[in-house]
Amino acid sequence: MESQPADPHSNEEQRDARHHLVQHHEVVIVGAGFAGLTAAQRLGRAGVDVVLIDQNPYHQFQPLLYQVATSQIAVSTVARPLRAIFRKLRGHVTVRTAKISTIDAPNRTVMTTDGLAYSGQILVIAAGAEPSFFDTPGAKEHAFPLYSVDDATALSSAMLGALDRAATTRDATPSDTAPSETAFSVAVVGGGPNGVETAGAIAENINYVVAKYYSPQFAVTACQVHLVDMLDTVLSPFTDKSQHYAADRLRAMGVRLRLGTAVTSVDSHGITLADDSTISANVVIWVAGLQANSLLDTSGLSTGRGGRIDVESDLSVAEAPGVYVLGDAANIVDAKGRHLPQLAAVAQQSGKWAAANIEADLQGQPRRAFEYLDKGVLAMVGRGQAVAELGTHRRRVLGPLAFVAWLVVHVGLLSGVAQRLSAVVSWCRDYFTHSRPQVVVHQPGAYARARSGSPTTTEPD
Numbered sequence: 001m002e003s004q005p006a007d008p009h010s011n012e013e014q015r016d017a018r019h020h021l022v023q024h025h026e027v028v029i030v031g032a033g034f035a036g037l038t039a040a041q042r043l044g045r046a047g048v049d050v051v052l053i054d055q056n057p058y059h060q061f062q063p064l065l066y067q068v069a070t071s072q073i074a075v076s077t078v079a080r081p082l083r084a085i086f087r088k089l090r091g092h093v094t095v096r097t098a099k100i101s102t103i104d105a106p107n108r109t110v111m112t113t114d115g116l117a118y119s120g121q122i123l124v125i126a127a128g129a130e131p132s133f134f135d136t137p138g139a140k141e142h143a144f145p146l147y148s149v150d151d152a153t154a155l156s157s158a159m160l161g162a163l164d165r166a167a168t169t170r171d172a173t174p175s176d177t178a179p180s181e182t183a184f185s186v187a188v189v190g191g192g193p194n195g196v197e198t199a200g201a202i203a204e205n206i207n208y209v210v211a212k213y214y215s216p217q218f219a220v221t222a223c224q225v226h227l228v229d230m231l232d233t234v235l236s237p238f239t240d241k242s243q244h245y246a247a248d249r250l251r252a253m254g255v256r257l258r259l260g261t262a263v264t265s266v267d268s269h270g271i272t273l274a275d276d277s278t279i280s281a282n283v284v285i286w287v288a289g290l291q292a293n294s295l296l297d298t299s300g301l302s303t304g305r306g307g308r309i310d311v312e313s314d315l316s317v318a319e320a321p322g323v324y325v326l327g328d329a330a331n332i333v334d335a336k337g338r339h340l341p342q343l344a345a346v347a348q349q350s351g352k353w354a355a356a357n358i359e360a361d362l363q364g365q366p367r368r369a370f371e372y373l374d375k376g377v378l379a380m381v382g383r384g385q386a387v388a389e390l391g392t393h394r395r396r397v398l399g400p401l402a403f404v405a406w407l408v409v410h411v412g413l414l415s416g417v418a419q420r421l422s423a424v425v426s427w428c429r430d431y432f433t434h435s436r437p438q439v440v441v442h443q444p445g446a447y448a449r450a451r452s453g454s455p456t457t458t459e460p461d
């Protein structure tokens with residue numbers, strides 16, 4: 001790694017160079033999610049000098065965050081240290097843990113909050129997205145998002161705190177006094193795959209784990225989970241039959257569906273809906289939508305659909321030579337003119353493809369247009385059941401067979417042998433015993449707030 005002054009031709013860089021020590025690499029990658037990680041791995045193996053910068057020292061596996069939040073798997077299963085991933089490639093890939101504050105796309109330079117700048121021949125922006133609360137009053141303050149490892153541990157701590165409070169209150173209530181309201185209630189806002197999986201997992205916890213660890217009577221009479229969406233259906237990206245199957249399964253597990261009504265506000269007591277009805281909830285989980293990462297606004301690049309950056313068919317940015325944007329940060333349109341969805345498979349494949357084009361750039365070869373291989377969509381709906389629509393033709397599979405497909409795909413997507421083994425062991429143990437040895441309060445502040453009765457505030461610990 002070489003440290004050298006910034007290019008003196010740029011006023012912007014001259015200004016930044018006064019404040020930042022600039023380090024130069026062939027390729028600078030912003031974000032070690034599915035896209036950035038895959039690109040760095042492929043470039044590192046090809047001997048390209050890469051710096052990979054992420055605010056976290058680990059790669060986080062978002063598809064299983066809901067299982068961390070519901071104590072089904074350990075945090076270490078979804079957070080794999082970047083330095084472990086790149087140990088064998090450390091001669092080529094430099095890992096930096098830093099929060100990037102500004103992207104100077106024309107100069108292919110990024111500035112970090114710790115006063116450093118990284119500049120490259122090529123800049124790859126793979127900074128992902130962030131939760132969107134759609135300006136719903138109270139949502140940001142009182143609802144728990146589920147986007148990061150931090151979110152998942154805060155949520156699990158708050159749910160454990162609320163559950164312990166509910167159990168204590170019930171135990172202190174004289175047996176001849178009927179309690180007037182549900183003691184433990186969770187409202188999940190957003191009926192997409194993430195909301196369906198989360199609500200299903202909480203229902204399973206109530207039915208099996210709370211019943212086992214607290215009491216069956218407490219689980220049945222005092223615990224509830226609600227799933228709310230403004231659309232008339234759950235799983236909107238899936239076909240009607242899959243949607244009906246998922247809704248029926250959720251109801252059978254005890255999830256109370258509230259569809260076709262928007263949430264208008266959230267407060268410390270729960271949520272209010274557009275028809276002025278309310279759902280009281282100790283914990284509100286917000287999985288209703290995502291927006292582009294606000295870091296993109298600093299890049300000077302023009303943004304398109306959803307605030308993301310429009311890319312060319314080869315994943316580069318027309319207005320900024322040497323800049324690629326990948327995964328959830330990009331608007332990627334395939335050869336048939338379809339906008340590709342924000343999925344792990346799109347991010348991973350775009351990372352691999354961009355790396356090949358970057359190698360071509362460095363060797364003076366032509367780039368190739370991105371071809372996405374659509375493997376379909378999946379969602380787990382409680383224990384041993386899932387919906388799968390596989391391949392470009394969306395071949396539908398429902399039930400246990402879809403569950404097997406879900407397991408295979410997620411084990412394949414997980415990064416690391418230890419993480420894969422740990423997930424499989426947890427799933428098997430959970431399936432056969434319903435035990436939760438990985439229940440840990442990771443964020444004592446979130447637990448204590450929920451335990452003391454002010455549960456839906458999301459102040460950081």
Ligand SMILES: Cc1cc2nc3c(=O)[nH]c(=O)nc-3n(C[C@H](O)[C@H](O)[C@H](O)COP(=O)(O)OP(=O)(O)OC[C@H]3O[C@@H](n4cnc5c(N)ncnc54)[C@H](O)[C@@H]3O)c2cc1C
Binds near residue numbers: 034059329
């Ligand atoms: C809860 C959840 C469940 C999901 N489930 C599925 C699923 O089942 N199947 C599926 O296909 N897809 C799923 N997705 C979508 C999938 O996870 C995303 O499409 C994918 O992660 C996008 O990859 P990415 O590399 O573009 O961004 P990300 O994976 O989000 O990575 C972005 C990286 O950039 C880093 N970063 C961001 N800002 C900064 C900054 N300022 N400074 C430094 N670093 C920064 C972040 O820390 C992160 O590591 C899910 C998403 C969520 C949130």
